Each structure stands twice: as structure tokens, then as C-alpha cells.
Amino acid sequence: MNAVLFLLPIAVFLGAIFVVLFVLAVRSGQFDDLDDPPERILHD
């Protein structure tokens, strides 16, 4: 059970990495327009 003591912080830390990636994705505007990109591929 002692494993939980260090596995849990590691798990939360890994999760936090994804939060950071999410923040970067939002900042770069990936979530601004969710309707258009799927259609765009058909137009070019």
C-alpha cells in the first residue's frame, strides 16, 4: 500500500501535464472554432 504514497502524486503530476497541454491548446486558438475545420478539408 505504500506505493500509493508516491504513485498518487505522480498520477496527479501526469494529469497536470495534460492540463498544461490543454492550456496551451486553448491559448493557440484550437477551441475557438469547432465547426469549420472539419468542413475546410472538403473545400481545398
Next chain:
Amino acid sequence: MDVYCCTGCELAAALIRGAGLQKYYEERSKFAPRSRSLDDGWDAVPVVSDQSGVAATKLMIDGLRCASCVWVTEHLLQSTPGVVAATVSYATGRCSLRWDPQRTRLAEIAGRIATLGYRPRLLGEEAQLDRDLLLRLGVAAFAAANIMMMSAALYAGWWSSMDPRFVVLFQWGSLVLATPVALWCAAPFYAGAMTGLRNGVLHMDAPIAIGVVVLYAQGFAATIANGHAYLDSLAMLVALLLAGRMLESRGRRRAAEAALSLAASVPTSARRATADGVETVRADALHPGDIIDVGAGEELAADGMVSAGSGRVRMALITGESEPVELGPGAEVVAGSVLLDGAVAVTVSAVGRDTVLQQMAEQLRSAADRGARPTSADRIAPWFTAGTLLVAAATFTTWVVIAGLGAAIPKAVAVLVVACPCALALSRPLAAAAGLGAAARRGLLFRSADGLLDLVDVDTVALDKTGTVTKGALTVLQAEDETLRVAAGLERYSNHPIARAIVDEAGRRGIPLPRGTDVVETPGVGISGRVAGKLWRLHAGEASQVLVLDEHGRTAVILLGDAVRPDSARAIAQLKQLGLEIALLTGDHEGVARRIGWEIGVKAVVPRIDPSAKAEWVRAKQSEGHRVLFGGDGINDGPALAQADVGVAMGSGAASSVLVADGVISAASLNPLPTGFVAARACTRAIRLNQMRSIAYNVLAVSAAAIGFVNPLVAAVLMPLSSAMVIWGSARVEAVVRRQIQ
């Protein structure tokens, strides 16, 4: 040598060809709007460049009709010198633009879009707000999920023994994760509460802010004292509230963007008479005193007075009358009206923003901002907050007396915690988003939830005739196929509105167009030419008739007029079924009005009514205690749209009436109107139910907490349950609308 219908189209074609984008003409599935002049004010837009000297902005482009429109706009912008990057979204009409202010001006770029026939507008800051909310929501959801897992272990540990090291780890882990939620994610609620307080009002953010602060303070103290904390409830609450707020803001922005499209503008160019002939100039280069030539089928680029010539002009955009007006020397004409036949020389009296059209548009724009109204939840908020604080204080004093300070504090805190009105705060935004969505999917877009909810109280529906109940354009009402075929064969070369109506009708009936030869068009008289070797003459008969004469003088008639939209009668029948009074208001004379009224089943017809009288009529109805919805299109309906309790504009009507309207019908049909009423009623019912349920929850939970029955585990179950109830209640709006509208 190509032939263009006007100099605007010629400009647009030259621009497209110059950029090597001819492919557009092969790919397009719909014609682009007419080329337009750019609105003023683009040079006044503040430009901020980043370190590399590149400026970025977002534009909204109105009038994009098909994928090719998007393609040509995007590529034209990309090939503009000085533009670093440009993308245009078809779904939203939004354009992200990055350019080098050293090499080009924003006005220049916007001007190119306008020349193509689309209308660029600067986009506000709201997109940024959405991003901010999304970030906060993401972080809150991450924290909530992790805290919940640790809390589940802690709750389990209450009954079975648990290693104290784990207890400490889970408690401190929860606190660490809850800290950004309380301090950063919940900041919009603190800000809202503070703004409210500063203005002396308590709205829904206040009890939420109190709840979150108490939750966090208790969590902090409990963690240090190794006690039971409510941190899981805290993170869950904030995440849910942020999700509700984001839904609300997205829905509102979408509706606003759709509603704010289309405003009145005038043609790009005009033909100016000079000492030795005629020159084509840009409309913005005209000055009062200039003389411009206007031919049949052309739109006026400026206000003025007819100095020579005669003809008939259609001023539907300004006066709302579809019947043409006869012009002679001395007659006043306004920009934006169309010369149906004849040819006139006009002495310009006003150009650009001084024209009647632009001034009406300007008035409408300034009237457009009606401001947000307080919601019913906001009205409850002060009582709610005061009640909660009172109950908490009473609980505290009672328990101090009964069992001392140590027992009193947790119970008072529990009261404040379960009183946090999460479900109540979600009641309206979720149901409103569902209602707005249900209406929007069926073609009725509202600027805000207020407009939709106001529909519930409406008992009278006043509809403008031209362009709302009818198509608002000349259409062939009656003609033999063979007559139409011959007429279309000749009229295909003409740009006249009547010619367009005839050619369109032939196309609709699938009649192949013959190729007329020796076609001669005499402005103001008619057109003649040969079809399959025989000579035909077309000329205007009385009252919107076209006479088609063959070589032997035999006459056939094509009857034109403003046709009722095919589904207007059905939509109006549905409105009546919903218990609404319908009235038809029109600037046309009584005969036309009665005929149309009979066709759609409306007895209350008010003919010969001018724009201000329409608003007056609405006001009179209102003073009798009625709540009125006004549905209209043209700019002339603006005052009535603004006066009505709910104004609904036709999106197909090219006018800034859309700016004052609460809602816009995006389809060329009245069908969305009854749907809107159904959605509004379902939505209001859902909100009322939601609010009753969440208040019932709060009363029960606060009573339980005051007696001392609430601990963190009970709160963790109760709070999400109450929110889930509200979410379920809101999701049913769409189902209700679907059941009632087949």
C-alpha cells in the same frame, strides 16, 4: 469581352482575375452579393502590432453564401500584399487576419472584401472571454475529478480503518488541488459579486461567492486540523457553474453574431456626368451638386433630385411599399432605391453617411443596445442571500446556547455550504441555452435569452407584408409556359428586375431558354427581338403586367407581383392555434393588402401605413395592455421593431432592421415564428420548474444542516444531485419542442 451588369461587378471580377482566382467562377454554387462600398471608420481602428511588427485582428464577414465565397475571400486576402495570414470560417463567417501595418492599412484590406460584395465588420472581444472561461473550466474539472477520487477514499475510510498517512496525503492533496479552483477558477464569480456590491445590488454571483469562500476557508481549516472538508463539493460546484456560464455565453454570442449581419449600404460606383461625357466614379467620390446618370435596373448611389428624364422607382427599402413610384423632374430620390424603368439624371444632394439610408441605419444602430435585464434568479438573489445569512446566524446562536462554540461553528458552516445556490444559478442559463438552441436549429435566432422569454407574454403578432409575409421581390404570378419561354429568351439579356423575375421563373419551371437574336431594349418602353425567327415585342402593361406581342399583334400576358411565401398561410394558422391575434401592416394600398390578407387568412389588415405609423400602431396596442411581436424586414420597419415588445426581422431582408430586432429568422419563411413561441413556452416552464426544484432543495438542505444532519459526504451527494435535476429539466426543452412541432 465580358459583359457585366454593373461597374461594381466589373471591379470585383478584375480583382478576382488579378489574383489568379478564376477557379471561383467554376466552383461557385450561388451568386455573390453585389459589390458594395466600405463603411466609414476603418482608419480609426486602433492597430496594435506585436514585437515582429505584425498586427492581428478578427473580422466578421457578412454575406458569405457558399464554400466558394469563403475560398475566394480567403485566397484574395492571402494574396494581398502586406497580409501575413488570413483564414475565413464558413460556419461562422469569421476571419482571423494577421497583417503588416507598415505595408498596408486595415481599411485597404477591408475594402478588398467589400469590393467582392461581402461586408467586413470588426469583431468584439467576446471570443477572448470564451477562451478564458474554457481555461478556467478545464482546470476546475481536472481538480474536481481528482479531488473526488481522493474524497471517495476518505469517505470509505470513515467506516473501515485507514492508514493515517493516507488520510493526510488525501486531505492535503485535495487542498492543493482545490486552491487554484478557489483562487483562480472562481474569480469571475468574485468579480461579479464585487461589481454588484459596488452598484448596490446583490445578484446571483453574491451567494455563490459567499458559498465558495466559506467552502474554501472551511477546507483550509479542516485540513490543518485533520478534520472533514467539503473540498470535493467546492471543485464540483465551481466546475458546474463555469460550464453553465460558458454555455450561456456561447449561445448568446452565436445568436448575436447571426443577428448582427446585414446592414444597409449603397452601390460602389455611379456614372457622373461631366462637361464632355460620362465617367464612372466610386460612390464615395461623389459630391453634392454632381449630376449622375441612372439607368433602368440600377441602384441609386446617393440622395438627390431628378433634374431630367422620367421613370419608375422602387423604394421598398425606405418606405416599405412594393408598388413603384413615378418619377419626373423635381422628384426626390434616395440612395438604395432601384430605378425600375426609364432613365434619369439626378442632382446629388447627399452622399455617404449623410444619405437618408445611412442616417436611418445609424439611428437603428444606436437604438440597438437595449441593455441586459435582471433575471428572475437575480431578483431572488438578495432575499436568498439575506435568508441564508440569517439562518446561518440563527443556527450558530442556537447551537452556541445548546452545545457551545465547538459544535456551533461546523453547523453554521454546513448551512452556508449547502445554501450555495449552484442549482438555482444554473436554472436559467441551462434552460435558456436549450431554448435558444431549439429555436435556432429551426431558423429563429435570438440576440439574447430575454428576447426568447419575452415571447411568452406576447398576445398580438403584427406582421409587415412586403418581404415578411410575401417574398418581397417581383415574381411571376401567372403566365403560360410558352409565353414565358419566349419572354425569357429575350429578357435574358436584360438586367431589369422584371427581366430577372421572368428568367428566374422560367428556370424554376425548367423551361430551356431559347437564344433571342436582334434584341433591342428601349428603356422605359420594353424589349423586342427574334426567337426562332419570329419577331416578338414585350412591353409593360398596366399594374405589373408584361404584354407579349407576336408578329400578328396577338397578345399574351405575364402577370407579375409580390407573391406570398408558400408556407406563410400554414405558419399563420399555427400562430392562431397558439392563441395569438394576427394583424397585417403594410404601406401598400387596400386592394393588395386585402388580397394578401385573404390568402393567408388574416382579417385584421391595416393598409397605407407609413413607417412611423407602424410604430404608432404598435404603441397603441401596447397601451391597450397587449404585448406585441412585430415581424418585419426593410429598414422602414425599424421604428416598429424597436417599439414592439419583441421585434423579429427577416434575415433575408437586406436591411439594418436586423440591428434593432431581438430575433432574426434565418430562413426565407415564417415557419420559425410559431416554433419560437413553442420553444419560449417550453423554456419558461423549464426555468420555473428548475427554480422551484432548486429552491426546494436549498430549503430542505439548509434545514437539515441547521439541525446538524449535514456532513461533507451528505453534501457531496446532495449538491450534484440538485444540479443534475436542473440539467435534466433543461435537456427536456428540446424534446418538448420536437414533440409539438412536427
